[in-house]
Amino acid sequence: MDVQRKLAILADAAKYDASCASSGTEKRDSRDGKGLGSTAPGMGICHSYAPDGRCISLLKVLLTNACNYDCLYCVNRASSNVPRARFTVDEVVQLTLDFYRRNYIEGLFLSSGIIRSADYTMEQVVEVARRLREEHHFRGYIHLKTIPEADDALIAKAGRYADRLSINIEVPEENSLAKLAPEKDVRAIRRTMGRLRLRLDEASEAKAEARKQPSRARPPRFAPAGQSTQMIVGADSATDQTILDTSANLYGSYNLKRVYYSAFSPIPDSSRALPLQAPPLVREHRLYQADWLMRFYGFGAQEIIDPSVGMLSLEMDPKLAWALRHRERFPLDVNRASREDLLRVPGFGRKAVDRIIDTRRHSAIRSADLAKLHIPRNKALPFIVLPDHRPPTSLLDGARLAERFRPKAQQLGFGF
Amino acid sequence: MHHIRLDSDTDFDGWRKAARGLVLADVVPADVTWTVAGDEPELFDGPGLAPGAGAFAEAQASFTDSASTQSASTQSTFSHSPSSQPASLSDDTPSPSPTQTFNVPARFVELAKTAILHRDPQRFAYLYQLLWRLRTNPELMQVATDPDVARLQAMAKAIRRDEHKMHAFVRFREIGREPKSRYVAWFEPEHHIVELAAPFFARRFADMEWSILTPDICAHWDGHAVAFTPGVAKSMAPSDDRLEETWRTYYASIFNPARLKTKAMQAEMPKKYWRNLPEAALIKPLIEEAERKTSAMVAAEATAPKKPQRQEQPMTKTTKHGAETLAHLREEAKDCRACDLWKPATQTVFGEGPQHATVMLVGEQPGDKEDLAGKPFVGPAGQMLDRALAEAGIDRAKTYVTNAVKHFKFVPRGKIRLHQKPNTPEIKACRQWYERELATIKPQLVVAMGATAAQSVLGKITPINKNRGHLLNQADGTQVLVTVHPSYLLRLPDEDAKALEYKRFVDDLKIVAAHLNKAHAA
Numbered sequence: 026m027d028v029q030r031k032l033a034i035l036a037d038a039a040k041y042d043a044s045c046a047s048s049g050t051e052k053r054d055s056r057d058g059k060g061l062g063s064t065a066p067g068m069g070i071c072h073s074y075a076p077d078g079r080c081i082s083l084l085k086v087l088l089t090n091a092c093n094y095d096c097l098y099c100v101n102r103a104s105s106n107v108p109r110a111r112f113t114v115d116e117v118v119q120l121t122l123d124f125y126r127r128n129y130i131e132g133l134f135l136s137s138g139i140i141r142s143a144d145y146t147m148e149q150v151v152e153v154a155r156r157l158r159e160e161h162h163f164r165g166y167i168h169l170k171t172i173p174e175a176d177d178a179l180i181a182k183a184g185r186y187a188d189r190l191s192i193n194i195e196v197p198e199e200n201s202l203a204k205l206a207p208e209k210d211v212r213a214i215r216r217t218m219g220r221l222r223l224r225l226d227e228a229s230e231a232k233a234e235a236r237k238q239p240s241r242a243r244p245p246r247f248a249p250a251g252q253s254t255q256m257i258v259g260a261d262s263a264t265d266q267t268i269l270d271t272s273a274n275l276y277g278s279y280n281l282k283r284v285y286y287s288a289f290s291p292i293p294d295s296s297r298a299l300p301l302q303a304p305p306l307v308r309e310h311r312l313y314q315a316d317w318l319m320r321f322y323g324f325g326a327q328e329i330i331d332p333s334v335g336m337l338s339l340e341m342d343p344k345l346a347w348a349l350r351h352r353e354r355f356p357l358d359v360n361r362a363s364r365e366d367l368l369r370v371p372g373f374g375r376k377a378v379d380r381i382i383d384t385r386r387h388s389a390i391r392s393a394d395l396a397k398l399h400i401p402r403n404k405a406l407p408f409i410v411l412p413d414h415r416p417p418t419s420l421l422d423g424a425r426l427a428e429r430f431r432p433k434a435q436q437l438g439f440g441f
Numbered sequence: 442m443h444h445i446r447l448d449s450d451t452d453f454d455g456w457r458k459a460a461r462g463l464v465l466a467d468v469v470p471a472d473v474t475w476t477v478a479g480d481e482p483e484l485f486d487g488p489g490l491a492p493g494a495g496a497f498a499e500a501q502a503s504f505t506d507s508a509s510t511q512s513a514s515t516q517s518t519f520s521h522s523p524s525s526q527p528a529s530l531s532d533d534t535p536s537p538s539p540t541q542t543f544n545v546p547a548r549f550v551e552l553a554k555t556a557i558l559h560r561d562p563q564r565f566a567y568l569y570q571l572l573w574r575l576r577t578n579p580e581l582m583q584v585a586t587d588p589d590v591a592r593l594q595a596m597a598k599a600i601r602r603d604e605h606k607m608h609a610f611v612r613f614r615e616i617g618r619e620p621k622s623r624y625v626a627w628f629e630p631e632h633h634i635v636e637l638a639a640p641f642f643a644r645r646f647a648d649m650e651w652s653i654l655t656p657d658i659c660a661h662w663d664g665h666a667v668a669f670t671p672g673v674a675k676s677m678a679p680s681d682d683r684l685e686e687t688w689r690t691y692y693a694s695i696f697n698p699a700r701l702k703t704k705a706m707q708a709e710m711p712k713k714y715w716r717n718l719p720e721a722a723l724i725k726p727l728i729e730e731a732e733r734k735t736s737a738m739v740a741a742e743a744t745a746p747k748k749p750q751r752q753e754q755p756m757t758k759t760t761k762h763g764a765e766t767l768a769h770l771r772e773e774a775k776d777c778r779a780c781d782l783w784k785p786a787t788q789t790v791f792g793e794g795p796q797h798a799t800v801m802l803v804g805e806q807p808g809d810k811e812d813l814a815g816k817p818f819v820g821p822a823g824q825m826l827d828r829a830l831a832e833a834g835i836d837r838a839k840t841y842v843t844n845a846v847k848h849f850k851f852v853p854r855g856k857i858r859l860h861q862k863p864n865t866p867e868i869k870a871c872r873q874w875y876e877r878e879l880a881t882i883k884p885q886l887v888v889a890m891g892a893t894a895a896q897s898v899l900g901k902i903t904p905i906n907k908n909r910g911h912l913l914n915q916a917d918g919t920q921v922l923v924t925v926h927p928s929y930l931l932r933l934p935d936e937d938a939k940a941l942e943y944k945r946f947v948d949d950l951k952i953v954a955a956h957l958n959k960a961h962a963a
Binding site: 028029032033034036037039040041054055056057058059060061062063065070071072073074075076077078079080081084085120123124126127128129199212215216218219220222223273274276277278279280288290291292293294295303306320326380381383384386387388390391394397398 | 580581583584585586587591609611612613614615626641642643644645646647648649664684687688690691692693694695696697699700701702704705718720724727728741784787810812814815851853854856857858
């Protein structure tokens with residue numbers, strides 16, 4: 026089988042992993058002339074976008090899609106009839122370098138089906154990273170999937186070469202994982218996330234120490250872009266509340282950089298035990314919005330979702346839905362309100378809030394300024410007070426406010 | 442009217458010098474026109490002379506950035522630098538009045554350096570307009586709603602985006618084969634960003650010889666320095682690369698046809714870039730095929746599964762021999778579901794120590810670090826305990842260390858977990874493990890640290906202070922010493938109180954040490 030055919034199979038097998046970030050790692054470049062590559066400080070770079078709207082930043086492939094496990098939601102499960110392939114370590118290394126030199130990618134995201142044993146699989150994955158770093162002095166981004174049961178020494182090695190490590194929690198509820206992925210063990214996954222977090226903490230403490238005493242040797246490197254995970258949404262019956270609780274728990278426990286939500290997607294040769302239809306993609310989108318509210322807007326996992334429903338509204342964004350349930354907190358005077366309160370106004374993003382706080386010290390915000398702050402007027406106006414605007418009390422108290430934000434009924438037909 | 446002619450589209454230094462002179466000579470923005478050398482001036486009035494116009498005298502101008510509103514750290518390099526090359530200025534640049542000074546916020550300089558790269562021919566005038574207003578209102582930069590500020594910020598944003606997109610969408614094509622190959626790309630930036638974006642490629646592809654050709658200006662890297670040459674035609678760039686078919690294979694395979702979101706794609710990868718992206722030719726056919734593929738996938742009956750291709754033996758964990766009973770207990774406790782605390786926690790944190798320890802130390806529950814490591818007393822409280830044990834003359838390795846409750850109880854708060862005190866039902870649910878540890882190890886002495894441990898060990902709520910300092914005899918023959926939990930010492934805010942309480946804690950442990958020595962002697 027030639028490399029191109031293998032690539033087709035092994036990229037196809039990897040595409041259900043949503044993560045493609047190349048951000049948040051240490052700053053590196055190759056100006057010393059010895060190696061290849063650099064990392065973009067701050068944000069990563071998306072080199073292309075597929076028609077599914079997803080960013081293509083990394084060469085995302087599996088080392089092999091042969092797998093001992095039989096996870097029902099997975100296209101690569103042992104009982105699936107998909108064609109199988111396996112890259113050699115050299116092939117992945119060469120492909121990464123070839124793509125990188127042409128500026129197609131930021132680096133490599135390597136995962137693998139479980140073959141022989143957790144340690145054997147992990148060893149192969151780590152070997153690719155080692156060769157890229159040590160033999161080719163590759164300074165680009167490397168994301169490695171961590172096999173939960175892998176040996177501590179292999180994990181340490183993975184962290185030395187990789188920018189980011191990840192282990193997928195797969196589904197939000199433990200009992201559904203037992204049904205869908207009988208060989209997987211949430212407890213082993215969590216223990217390994219805990220192991221990673223301890224090493225990440227250790228590395229950052231050592232780094233802080235080294236900053237204080239620059240004379241000392243550099244501390245061992247460990248995954249400077251941290252760890253992340255992915256949850257499949259819609260393959261089981263978990264509610265959005267359960268999903269957010271799980272996320273809050275994971276963020277707090279393992280200091281994850283990101284939890285990715287991946288709407289369950291129909292796969293070729295799927296199992297009978299799975300829903301045939303995909304959940305609406307907008308559910309995934311709403312979960313990301315809620316995740317952002319938890320991480321950047323000061324919302325707790327328990328307050329975002331209407332407890333009587335347990336699910337996020339598909340019709341409107343979670344902050345708007347929250348504001349409609351908490352009208353007693355509005356309208357808010359934009360020129361006086363605290364940062365925390367401003368962040369809770371529908372349509373107010375973090376940047377807009379920063380600009381408001383800067384601007385209002387010098388000049389009062391008026392309704393004509395909203396556009397310059399990139400704030401959607403219709404969404405924000407019912408909830409705010411400005412020198413030249415006050416929403417009528419009847420609007421905030423009335424039942425018709427929510428109606429305003431519901432999408433208009435659409436004629437049936439194909440989006441064109 | 443003053444006509445300023447700048448050297449090039451990206452001549453920030455020239456603009457700065459001219460603007461400095463104009464401001465100091467009190468030239469209102471309406472009286473200035475800006476052009477770039479090579480561009481035909483259009484729409485401008487004939488030349489007019491300002492009073493006092495003459496040779497540009499730069500020596501006296503004091504145009505610094507120590508803006509009153511900026512902290513020292515944000516001061517920029519926009520300062521008067523006599524050594525810099527004088528910009529090519531037309532003869533009607535006014536000479537500044539020698540005594541005047543004015544300050545410019547560093548934020549303006551940053552904004553100007555970026556916005557000047559915009560392709561809008563009015564950019565120089567917009568910048569001068571804002572500079573003019575900043576002279577009397579230095580805080581203007583913070584007013585995001587001001588029309589001049591908002592306009593230039595939007596222009597700067599467009600530049601940063603264009604730069605970012607250039608970093609993303611340049612596609613090198615190889616000429617020759619490694620190691621003697623050269624890499625050449627063709628790119629059409631929206632704004633004048635090639636000089637801005639080029640250093641990125643130098644940092645990244647330092648070991649390659651590369652050129653980025655554009656209609657405006659070309660950047661070249663020879664392994665040592667970036668050089669710029671005038672723009673060229675697209676026909677000068679190579680039209681194919683041996684890897685592009687492979688790249689397209691990747692592009693097509695990583696695409697998930699079951700989730701078409703073309704608007705999201707186009708928002709980030711607008712059509713104007715497509716003509717220079719080798720993969721973009723696939724977009725249309727992939728979209729057309731997607732719907733058909735997905736419905737076929739959903740419609741297809743699930744096929745009979747293949748025999749699982751398990752080749753090797755299932756992965757099993759080896760259990761260590763020796764200390765069998767304690768090991769069994771520990772293994773059993775792993776799956777404990779006696780209360781709900783297991784669910785949010787990482788793992789059961791069982792006790793640790795020799796099977797026949799004479800002393801058993803019991804704490805409240807594992808903390809954050811213990812939960813991650815799966816071992817008791819390895820966090821800050823553990824370190825405090827270690828220190829106190831050493832001071833009391835007790836070897837921790839000879840004791841059995843455990844907790845009354847074996848899972849970490851917490852609430853997540855952002856990136857941390859806040860410890861929660863276990864309640865009585867949880868303490869009771871977990872007591873079976875303590876009882877079985879006790880029965881297996883049969884220590885002579887149990888040290889209960891903190892109220893939770895005291896409650897579990899003594900079977901009832903037991904105030905610490907009334908009961909500490911002496912051994913309590915139990916019905917089963919063991920002796921119990923009650924003392925504080927080491928984390929209590931960590932929480933005391935007052936240093937004196939901390940030192941005093943630490944000493945009392947060590948004193949309590951010394952009772953344990955004395956008892957051990959006596960037992961040993963006997």
